Amino acid sequence: MDDHIxxxxxxxxxxxxxQGGTIAVRNTxxxxxxxxxxxxxxxxxxxxxxxxLVICHGEEGTASxxxxxxxxxxxxxxxxxxxxxxxxxxxxxxxxxxxTGNQFEVTNVNxxxxxxxxxxxxxxGVLGDVSVIVTEAAC
Numbered sequence: 001m002d003d004h005i006x007x008x009x010x011x012x013x014x015x016x017x018x019q020g021g022t023i024a025v026r027n028t029x030x031x032x033x034x035x036x037x038x039x040x041x042x043x044x045x046x047x048x049x050x051x052x053l054v055i056c057h058g059e060e061g062t063a064s065x066x067x068x069x070x071x072x073x074x075x076x077x078x079x080x081x082x083x084x085x086x087x088x089x090x091x092x093x094x095x096x097x098x099x100t101g102n103q104f105e106v107t108n109v110n111x112x113x114x115x116x117x118x119x120x121x122x123x124x125g126v127l128g129d130v131s132v133i134v135t136e137a138a139c
Contacts, residue, residue, distance in 0.1 A: 033075035
């Protein structure tokens with residue numbers, strides 16, 4: 001195993017709500033790993049800062065998490081997506097340090113109002129980028 005490779009996850013949330021409005025991230029809980037700002041020079045951030053992510057109609061936003069090579073930690077946690085006061089869904093992830101048995105799931109979907117589609121994830125290796133596309137449910 002390549003011990004220098006750190007487990008990481010970037011959740012790319014796409015707001016395809018036809019009625020407009022924003023999608024907000026709330027209730028971020030990180031049980032393993034750290035949220036970070038994914039840019040040219042990545043920097044760690046507090047889970048509360050992830051809760052400040054707001055995605056406008058037609059745009060996307062990214063919430064990123066990394067493990068620790070020093071401490072042998074993977075990534076694990078959850079967050080909720082909201083449209084106004086209405087919860088769209090909850091996202092849960094687990095990317096073990098051993099990079100086998102990766103999990104990413106959508107739960108508590110408000111299926112009367114929303115559809116949430118995710119890209120596939122690898123069962124082993126780095127979790128990497130996961131796309132989450134939110135649209136309204138058909139009437």
